[in-house]
Every structure is written in C-alpha cells, then in structure tokens.
Amino acid sequence: MVTDRLRRYGTEHTEAAPLAVFRVLFGLMMLASIIRFGAMGWIDQLYVQPQFFFPYFGFEWVRPLSGWTYMIFLLCGLSSLSVALGYKYRLSIILFFLSFTYIELMDKTTYLNHYYFISLVSFLMIFLPVHATFSLDAWLDPKKAFQFIPRWTIDAVKLMLGIVYFYAGLAKLNSDWLFHAMPLKIWLPYHYDFPLLGELFQQSWFLYVFSWAGAIYDLMIPFLMINRRTRVLGFMMIVGFHMITGALFPIGMFPYIMIASSLIFFDSSLHIKIINSFLSFFKLDPKVFFNDKYQLHEQSLFNQSKLKLILLFFALQLLIPFRYLLYPGELFWTEEGYPFSWRVMLMEKSGKATFKVVDGQSNKWLYVDNTVFLTSFQEKQMATQPDFILTYAHFLKEHYEGEGWAEVEVYVDSFVALNGRISKRYIDPSVDLTKEKESFGHKTWILPFEDEIKGL
Amino acid sequence: MKYRLLLVLSTFLIFGCETNDGDDTNDGFDRTAMLTNWADNLIIPAYNHYYDELTKLDEAKDAFVTDQSEVNLQTLRTSWKEAYKAWQWVGMYQIGQSESIYLLGFTNTFPADAAQIENLIASGEYNFELPTRMSQQGFPALDYLINGLGADDAAILAVYQGDSGASYVQYLSDVVDRLLNLTSQVVDNWNQGYRETFIANSGSSKSSAVDKLVNDYISYFEGHIRKAKIGDPAGVFTGVKDPNTVEGFYQSDIAKSLFLESLKASKAFFNGEYFDQTGSGESLFSYLKYLNTIKETEALEELINEQFDLAEQKSSALSDNFSEQVVLDNTLMLETYQELQRNVVFMKVDMLSAMSIAVDYMDNDGD
Numbered sequence: 001m002v003t004d005r006l007r008r009y010g011t012e013h014t015e016a017a018p019l020a021v022f023r024v025l026f027g028l029m030m031l032a033s034i035i036r037f038g039a040m041g042w043i044d045q046l047y048v049q050p051q052f053f054f055p056y057f058g059f060e061w062v063r064p065l066s067g068w069t070y071m072i073f074l075l076c077g078l079s080s081l082s083v084a085l086g087y088k089y090r091l092s093i094i095l096f097f098l099s100f101t102y103i104e105l106m107d108k109t110t111y112l113n114h115y116y117f118i119s120l121v122s123f124l125m126i127f128l129p130v131h132a133t134f135s136l137d138a139w140l141d142p143k144k145a146f147q148f149i150p151r152w153t154i155d156a157v158k159l160m161l162g163i164v165y166f167y168a169g170l171a172k173l174n175s176d177w178l179f180h181a182m183p184l185k186i187w188l189p190y191h192y193d194f195p196l197l198g199e200l201f202q203q204s205w206f207l208y209v210f211s212w213a214g215a216i217y218d219l220m221i222p223f224l225m226i227n228r229r230t231r232v233l234g235f236m237m238i239v240g241f242h243m244i245t246g247a248l249f250p251i252g253m254f255p256y257i258m259i260a261s262s263l264i265f266f267d268s269s270l271h272i273k274i275i276n277s278f279l280s281f282f283k284l285d286p287k288v289f290f291n292d293k294y295q296l297h298e299q300s301l302f303n304q305s306k307l308k309l310i311l312l313f314f315a316l317q318l319l320i321p322f323r324y325l326l327y328p329g330e331l332f333w334t335e336e337g338y339p340f341s342w343r344v345m346l347m348e349k350s351g352k353a354t355f356k357v358v359d360g361q362s363n364k365w366l367y368v369d370n371t372v373f374l375t376s377f378q379e380k381q382m383a384t385q386p387d388f389i390l391t392y393a394h395f396l397k398e399h400y401e402g403e404g405w406a407e408v409e410v411y412v413d414s415f416v417a418l419n420g421r422i423s424k425r426y427i428d429p430s431v432d433l434t435k436e437k438e439s440f441g442h443k444t445w446i447l448p449f450e451d452e453i454k455g456l
Numbered sequence: 457m458k459y460r461l462l463l464v465l466s467t468f469l470i471f472g473c474e475t476n477d478g479d480d481t482n483d484g485f486d487r488t489a490m491l492t493n494w495a496d497n498l499i500i501p502a503y504n505h506y507y508d509e510l511t512k513l514d515e516a517k518d519a520f521v522t523d524q525s526e527v528n529l530q531t532l533r534t535s536w537k538e539a540y541k542a543w544q545w546v547g548m549y550q551i552g553q554s555e556s557i558y559l560l561g562f563t564n565t566f567p568a569d570a571a572q573i574e575n576l577i578a579s580g581e582y583n584f585e586l587p588t589r590m591s592q593q594g595f596p597a598l599d600y601l602i603n604g605l606g607a608d609d610a611a612i613l614a615v616y617q618g619d620s621g622a623s624y625v626q627y628l629s630d631v632v633d634r635l636l637n638l639t640s641q642v643v644d645n646w647n648q649g650y651r652e653t654f655i656a657n658s659g660s661s662k663s664s665a666v667d668k669l670v671n672d673y674i675s676y677f678e679g680h681i682r683k684a685k686i687g688d689p690a691g692v693f694t695g696v697k698d699p700n701t702v703e704g705f706y707q708s709d710i711a712k713s714l715f716l717e718s719l720k721a722s723k724a725f726f727n728g729e730y731f732d733q734t735g736s737g738e739s740l741f742s743y744l745k746y747l748n749t750i751k752e753t754e755a756l757e758e759l760i761n762e763q764f765d766l767a768e769q770k771s772s773a774l775s776d777n778f779s780e781q782v783v784l785d786n787t788l789m790l791e792t793y794q795e796l797q798r799n800v801v802f803m804k805v806d807m808l809s810a811m812s813i814a815v816d817y818m819d820n821d822g823d
Contacts, residue, residue, distance in 0.1 A: 112821060189747065190812035192484050193659050202484040252821035350809045352801050359695075366695035367687075380815065415801045422754045423805045 012151040013294055015268035017275055019154050020086070020134035023125070025260040027084025030096070030118070033253045034077040043073055046110055050375050052395055053107040054388050057438050062105040069106075075099045083125075086135020090126070097122040108388075109381045113344050114254040117164055121261075124160060124313065127306050128153045133289040134275050142288055146295040156310060157264055160317070162222035167321050167342035169218030174346070174455030176332075177215065181207040182419040183348035184214075191248055217241055225265035238262050249345070327442050332418060333449035335385050336442060351383035351416035351426060355393065357400050360407025367413075368396060384416050386427065386443050393433035410434050421451065485746040486738060487658045491665050493728050493737030495651050501731040502545040502721075507643050509539040510636050517632040521625055524616040526609050533602050537710060539635075540595050544717040548676035548725065551669050552654065553645035559638055560676075561590045566684070567701045568596035570604060577620070577627045584634050593631050595704075601628045603706035667813050670740065674803050674815075677722055682796040685715045689782045690789035697786050699779035711778035715771065723764040740807065747810050756810060760802045767795035 037043065047053075047064040055062060065072070076099035082092035101119045104110070129149045131137045138145035176182040181204070188201040188210065200206040217237060224234030242255035263270070272290075279286045324337025331338055332347055355368040370379045373395070382388040393410040400408050409432040417423035424447075427433075431445040516535040520528040543563060550560050562584070569591040576582040576592055584593050591597075601624070606612040616624050646654075657665040683693070684703070691697035704710035724731070728739020744757040771792045775781040782789055808815060 186810065186812050189484075190660050192487070199484070250822050254821070348809055348812070350805050352805050354797070357695075364695045367692050369693045376815065413797075415805055417806045417809050420810065422756060422759065423801055 010150070010152060013148040014151040014154060015272065016129065016133040016146055016149040016295075017268050017271035018264050018266070019128065019130050019149065019157065020132065021271040021274055022157060022261065022264045023086060023089075023130040024084050024134065025263070026121070026125075026257075027080045027082070029253060029257050029260055030080035030100075031077055031084065033257075034073055034080060036253065038070075038073060038077075043070060045375070046377075047103075047106055050107070050378060052373050052378070052392075054109050054378065054382070054391055056105055056108050057387070057440070059105045062102060064106045072099050072102060076103060086131040086137050089131035089135060089137050093122060093125050093130070097126060107378075109375075109378045111339055112254075113339075113342060114251075114257065116340055118257075120317070121157070121160060124156060124310070127310055128156065129295055132295055134278075139288055142291070145289055145291055146293045147290050148292075148294045150295065154264065156314075157261075158222075158226070159314060161261055161264070162226075163314075163317050164342055165218050165221040168344050169215055169220075170456050171321075171341065171343040171346060172211070172215035172218060174453050176419050176453050177211055177346065178455070180419070181211045183346070184211050186348045186420055187249070194248065197244075225262060228267070231265060235262060235266075245345075329442070329446065330449040330451070330453060332453055333416075334443065334446050335387075347419060349384045349416060349418050350380070351414060351423070353383040353389055353412050353414035353426070355396055356411045356413065357396055357405070358409040358411070359400075359405040360409055362406070364405070373399070383414065384426075386446050387438060389414065389427060390433055390436055390438055390443070393436075397434045408434060418449075419453075424450070485743055487666055488655060490728070490738035490743060491655045491658055493739065494669065494725075495646070495654055497730040497735075497737055498725060498728070499546070499549050500646050500651065502542075503549075503639070503643050503646060505732060506539070506542040506546050507639050509535070509542040510632075510639055513539045514632055514636050517629060521629050524613055524621070524625070526613060529602065529609055529613060533707075536595070536598055536602060537707070540704065540710070540714060541717050543595065544714055545721040545724075545731065547680060547718065548673050548722065549669070550672045550676070551665070552642075552650045554642045555672075557638055557641060558587070558590075559642055560680075561587070562638060563594040563635060564596065564680075564703075565590040565594060566596040566599075566703050567705055568592065568600045568604075570600050573597055573600060573627070577623045580623055580626070582627075582630075584630065593634055595635075597631050598628070599704050599706045601631065662814055670808070670811070670813055671815060673722070673725060674800070674808070677796075677803065678800045681715070681718050681722065682793065682800060685711070685718065685778075686789060686793045686796060689778055690786055690793055691782075692790070692793055697782045699782045702778040702782070705779065708779065709776040712771070712774055712776045715778075716768070719764065719768055719771070723761070726760060726764070744807065744810060756802065756806050760799060760807065763795065763799040763802055767792065767799060770795045 047069045048066060053064060075095060079092045079096035079099060082088060083096055097119065100115075100122060104115050104119060129146065130153075131144075132146040132149050172178070185204075185207050188207055191201050192198045194201060221234055221238065224230040224237070227234075239259055242259050245251065246255035275289065276286055279289075321341035321343075324331045324341070327334065327336040329336065332349070353370075355370070356365055357368060358365040370382075374382065374392070382392055389412055393412065396410050397408045411429055411431070412427045412433060413429050414426040415423040416426040426447060428445045428447055433445070436443070436445060513532070513535040516528070516532040520532045546554075547560055547564060554560070573592045582589065582592070602612070605615040605624070615621065654665050657663075661667065684701075687693060688701045689698055702711040703714050726739065727736055727741045729736045741757045741761070744760075745755075748755060748757075770788075774788055774792060775784070778789070804815065
C-alpha cells in the first residue's frame with residue numbers, strides 16, 4: 001500500500017514554474033549577499049587580515065588563500081548570478097555550492113545557521129531540475145525546456161524549509177526559552193526605543209508572550225504553508241516575523257532569504273503569473289517555456305542513485321540535530337552537537353578565556369594577550385566554545401615552541417555566562433590542553449554546568 | 457474546524473501582543489537619567505577638577521621656568537602629583553573630543569621613553585601631535601623631567617642650570633602646555649554642546665552613548681588599570697617581570713596611590729557616585745538592579761562591588777613602590793592582578809551580557 005502510494009507519488013508531475021522562480025530569487029539573493037559581504041569589508045576583515053583561523057574538524061585543509069580569497073568570492077558571486085539566469089545551470093550550481101561551502105569552512109568563527117542552510121539548499125539544487133523553465137539554458141536549447149517536472153523535486157525544497165522551521169521550533173521547547181523567557185529577557189529590553197513595541201519589551205509578561213509565540217510560530221509555519229487555506233496567513237506571519245527580527249537583530253540577509261524562499265509553497269499559478277509578466281514585459285514568446293512537455297522519470301542507474309542520495313540527505317537532516325543525545329552534559333554549555341541543528345537565537349552566551357603558557361623546563365610562564373593572535377570576533381567566539389579553545393591552545397603551543405620554549409604546557413582560565421546566569425568557570429584549569437586531542441568524542445575537561453536546561 | 461482553531465491561534469499570536477491589561481507594568485530604566493548623571497555629576501566635574509589641577513601645574517611650571525630653584529621644583533612636583541591623581545578620575549572617559557584627540561594616549565602612555573626624550577631635547581625639534589610621540593609627553597615624561605634627571609634635587613637642578621638647561625626648560629614647558637591645551641579642548645567641548653549630544657544619544661545601538669561609554673570604561677579597566685598598572689610590571693604577559701614599567705616610575709612612591717585612585721574612580725563610576733561630593737544617581741549599579749527585576753537572577757551589581765573591595769583589600773598590602781614590590785614579592789602583585797581579572801569577567805562577560813551591550817567587535821551578522 002504505502003510503497004504503491006510512494007511509487008505513484010514518484011511519478012506525479014507538476015508545473016516547473018515554482019522551482020524556476022525559487023531559483024531566480026535564490027540566485028539573486030546570493031548575489032546580493034556576496035556583494036554586501038564584500039562591500040562591508042568583511043572579506044578583508046574576516047579572511048585576509050586575521051593571522052589565525054579556526055578550521056572545522058576534518059577540514060583543516062580548507063584555508064583562506066590570502067589575496068586569492070577574493071577570487072573565491074568572485075567565483076561565488078558569478079556562479080550565483082549564473083544560477084539566477086539558469087545559464088549552464090548544473091555547472092553553476094556546483095560551483096556555487098563548492099565556493100560557498102569553501103568560504104564557510106575557512107573559519108568556523110563565522111558559523112551561522114543560515115549559511116549552513118544555504119550550503120544545504122545549494123547542494124540539494126544540484127540534483128533538481130531547477131532550470132527546466134524560465135532559464136537561459138531552456139531558452140537557448142528548447143529541447144531542455146520542460147513545463148512539467150517531477151513533483152517531488154519541488155517538495156524536496158519545501159521539506160528542507162519545513163525542517164528548518166520545525167526543528168528551530170523544537171529547539172525552543174526548553175525550560176530557558178519557555179519558562180524563563182531567556183535569552184529574550186536579555187535581548188529585548190535593550191531595544192527600549194523600538195517603534196511601538198519598545199515599551200512592551202520592558203515588560204516581563206510580554207517577553208514570555210514573545211518567546212512562546214516564537215516557538216509556536218516556528219512549529220506551525222510548515223503546516224500553515226502546506227495547507228492552501230492557511231497559506232496566506234502563514235505567509236503574512238513569515239513576513240511579519242522576519243521583518244521584526246530583522247529590525248531587532250543583526251541577521252543581515254537572512255530575513256529576506258526566508259521570505260523569498262517561502263514563496264515556493266504557493267500554487268504554481270502565482271509563479272506562472274510572475275514568469276508571464278516578465279516575459280510579456282520583454283515581449284518574449286512564452287511558448288518556449290510553457291511547451292506542455294513533461295520531464296520524464298528515467299529509470300537509469302544514475303537517476304536511481306540520485307534518488308537514494310536525496311533520501312539519505314534528508315534522513316541525515318532529520319537525524320543530525322539529535323546527535324547531541326550521544327553526549328553527556330548540558331548541550332548549551334558544552335555545545336557538543338549544538339551547531340548544524342537549527343538552534344537559532346537560543347543563547348546569550350559570553351565568556352573570557354585567558355591562556356597560561358608554561359615552559360615545562362624552566363617553569364617560566366605567561367598569560368597570553370589574545371589580541372595579539374586573534375581578532376576580537378574570533379576571541380569572542382573562542383571564549384565560549386571548547387573546540388575553539390582546544391584548537392587555539394594547540395596553536396599557542398606551536399607558537400611558543402617556535403619562540404624557543406620547551407615542553408610547552410597550556411592551561412586556560414575561563415569563565416562563561418549563559419542565559420543570565422552568573423559566569424562560572426568553564427574549562428578545568430588544571431588540564432594541560434596540549435595533551436588533549438580534538439575528536440567527536442566528549443570533552444571531559446569541560447567543567448559541569450551544575451544547572452539544568454530541560455527540554456529537547 | 458481544525459483550520460478555524462489554527463486561525464484563532466495565529467490571530468492570538470499576531471494581535472495578542474497588543475493587549476495590555478495594565479498590570480505588571482514596568483516603567484523601564486531611564487537611560488537619559490543615567491547619562492545626565494554621568495555627565496553632570498561625574499564626568500564634567502571630574503574634568504573641571506582635573507583642569508584646575510593642570511592650571512596649578514601650569515603656574516608651578518611658569519614659576520620654575522622663571523627660576524629653577526629647589527622650592528619651585530618641589531612645588532612643581534607636588535602639583536604634578538595632584539594633577540596626576542586628578543587624571544585618574546577622567547582617564548576612562550574616552551568619548552567625544554577626548555577620543556578624537558587621543559587624550560588618553562597623549563596624557564598617560566607609560567613607561568616614558570627617556571632616551572627618546574633626551575634626543576628630542578638635544579635636537580630641539582619635536583611635533584607632539586605625532587602618534588609616535590606619545591611616550592615622550594604627558595605625565596610619564598614630566599615624571600622623568602622632574603624626578604628622573606638626577607639622583608636628587610640638586611642633581612636634577614644641575615641639569616636645568618647646565619649648558620643645555622634652556623632646552624630642558626623648554627621641553628618641560630612644552631609638555632605642560634600640551635597637557636593643558638588638550639584638556640582645555642575636551643572641557644570646552646563638554647561645555648559647548650557635547651553634554652547635550654551625549655545625553656541625547658540615549659538610544660540602543662553600538663554608537664549610543666551608553667554602549668560606547670560602558671565599552672570605554674571596561675576597556676580602560678582591563679587595559680589601563682589591570683594590565684598597564686599591575687599586569688605589565690608583574691610580567692603577566694611576557695613571563696618576565698619588569699619593574700621599569702610602573703606608572704610614575706621615577707617618583708618611586710607614587711604608583712600605588714595612582715592605582716588606588718583609579719580603582720576608586722572606577723568603583724565610583726560603576727555606582728554613579730557624584731564626583732567630590734556625597735550622593736549618587738542612576739548608574740550601572742542601578743541599571744543592573746533594574747534588569748535583575750526583569751530576570752530574577754543573582755545580584756550581579758553586588759558581586760561587582762564586592763570584587764572592587766576585594767581588589768582594594770588585596771592591593772592594600774602592596775608597597776607604595778611597585779617597582780620594589782615586583783622585585784621583592786611579585787606574588788602579591790599577581791594576586792592583585794587576579795582580583796582585578798575577576799572583575800573584568802564580571803563586567804565584560806556578565807554585565808555586558810546582562811545589558812545586551814555588544815563589545816566593540818566588528819559588526820557582523822549573527823543568527
């Protein structure tokens with residue numbers, strides 16, 4: 001029964017227009033993001049100037065290429081434009097995925113959930129017939145133009161978006177968020193001069209309303225958007241929510257990306273209208289794209305393995321956010337299994353880590369002035385994340401060995417404050433970090449949280 | 457039916473926020489009142505006092521220029537000490553004009569570069585506005601000129617009365633004039649409109665006056681009190697203790713009193729205590745207290761005050777002469793450093809976090 005329905009589902013077709021509009025908006029948003037990133041001077045500040053970078057475990061070989069780093073951004077920008085145009089689409093999206101992901105892997109200091117989201121979506125897009133219509137590829141070679149594409153290809157994008165919202169909602173089901181209104185109780189009162197809402201941000205009850213509304217919003221959005229009757233309401237909520245959070249927090253392009261992406265949930269009639277009005281504006285013949293042609297499901301080996309890959313991709317997406325269950329200790333405190341899980345804006349965490357470097361032979365020691373090696377942004381991220389602390393400790397060992405120190409030991413005196421709790425010692429100060437190795441295992445030298453944040 | 461429920465739920469989500477039934481009202485913390493208190497009762501009076509002391513220093517300098525007598529040298533030294541102490545109460549306010557003219561760097565970069573000062577005196581040509589001249593002017597340079605030129609007053613006076621004495625007098629005079637000139641710019645600026653600009657900038661952004669000054673305050677506590685006054689002589693960041701880097705090095709008994717003065721000034725700012733008179737107003741202390749009523753968490757403001765006291769207690773056992781202290785018993789210096797460090801954590805980690813004030817990091821996207 002179920003397999004029958006699945007098989008039937010696999011052969012269903014739908015208009016290609018929604019995916020095409022999604023591709024155009026996605027490409028343009030990415031182009032804007034890259035231009036904005038460069039215009040802010042961030043390429044230089046984040047990837048050229050720093051003398052040290054925090055690599056991802058297993059991706060130590062991904063490094064900024066000094067001046068050539070600009071070329072990676074250029075490649076990323078050009079390929080996103082090419083994706084928007086649908087020109088040499090497959091090559092463009094692969095280049096985009098690779099260059100964008102490379103940029104993200106260069107330094108985990110800049111990790112953002114929405115960058116991860118973009119990497120995932122662009123990976124997914126490699127396998128989708130996103131250029132079947134309303135693309136230069138289809139325009140130049142009408143043989144490649146299809147009005148109808150397999151339905152699952154559009155649903156895959158919807159599923160990805162749905163996972164992001166729903167998991168972000170699940171992550172909010174914790175005692176700090178729901179029963180202490182943390183960290184909104186810290187963040188929102190600061191915006192006392194926000195138009196209309198500023199006054200309310202000072203009031204405890206409102207902060208709880210905001211927290212609960214946020215959680216319910218995230219959990220509900222996928223369902224509101226799937227359902228035709230609630231879709232307009234859902235979209236209005238998406239616009240309202242992202243505009244408010246965009247005005248409150250420094251989240252850059254993210255609100256616009258989410259708003260534009262959510263258009264894919266709408267009926268294809270909307271997207272056809274968009275495409276048609278574009279075509280008629282430029283007096284182009286719509287028949288090239290609306291050619292009544294179906295892109296068939298090929299039973300080729302390649303296609304079969306492609307489908308399996310996408311199923312595996314989604315299985316991983318569903319599982320990865322729960323990997324934290326494999327670690328002991330409080331997730332928010334140790335951050336073991338924290339990233340890549342749609343845990344967005346859940347923590348106000350800040351810390352200070354002072355490293356003591358000891359020459360084991362002469363017993364000479366010093367405290368490291370972090371500003372010598374790290375940018376202030378890197379120092380901030382490092383101070384609250386054990387994997388950063390470990391990487392940096394090993395860097396210090398090498399650095400001081402280079403200065404002629406012998407049998408170098410590195411200890412850290414660190415304090416972290418989490419969601420309004422008074423700062424407490426974070427890492428065991430008696431542990432010589434040079435003896436510890438990075439792995440996916442639990443880091444035993446993180447001191448216990450001695451409190452509990454209940455929930456998912 | 458299901459959809460209707462969803463609709464009702466979502467309407468509640470969107471519009472529920474706007475129903476205010478009046479209870480649980482909280483008037484909010486008055487940032488303008490805090491800025492006004494800072495400007496009128498702390499910053500401007502402290503600058504005025506500092507400027508008065510500099511004027512006295514200038515008079516003593518004039519007398520010394522006219523007659524390089526031992527009495528005039530001693531008066532000059534006394535007024536230098538008083539002005540140096542008064543400086544400790546304004547050093548942390550690097551905002552507005554004092555920030556744009558680098559008042560802190562040009563006033564109190566220590567240790568002084570004695571060799572370079574000698575070069576400049578010998579050449580007779582120097583431009584104090586160059587950033588590279590910071591360690592050859594200000595209080596540390598004066599320290600060298602009135603305490604460091606010889607082993608005792610007679611030896612010092614001999615330099616001023618010697619062959620190139622006139623160049624030394626000129627240099628001394630130029631250093632004092634520069635101090636006075638820089639400070640008068642800052643004082644004038646506060647009196648000619650900056651006070652109003654400062655108070656009006658009460659918004660919530662990285663460039664707001666509260667965010668800016670709190671950042672300045674903490675970075676001064678961290679970099680200039682904890683590090684420069686205690687950490688550097690104790691060799692905390694180099695592994696090698698360096699008795700030559702104490703503040704007021706040539707006036708061997710002054711470092712501790714300058715340090716304590718700055719510590720007192722920091723604590724007074726935190727508590728919003730009026731400068732030179734009793735009373736206090738809205739401050740970081742009351743701001744934290746207010747925020748805790750929203751968050752119902754531990755009393756961070758008390759912890760910070762206790763930590764100020766602990767640092768003061770620990771340092772009370774230090775010798776007046778930090779150079780000596782470093783050489784004889786560095787442990788006490790390191791312990792003092794640790795007490796200061798704990799308050800850096802309370803202020804920079806806990807307080808900034810509680811107030812949601814971003815440290816002067818580069819702006820960047822978050823999520």
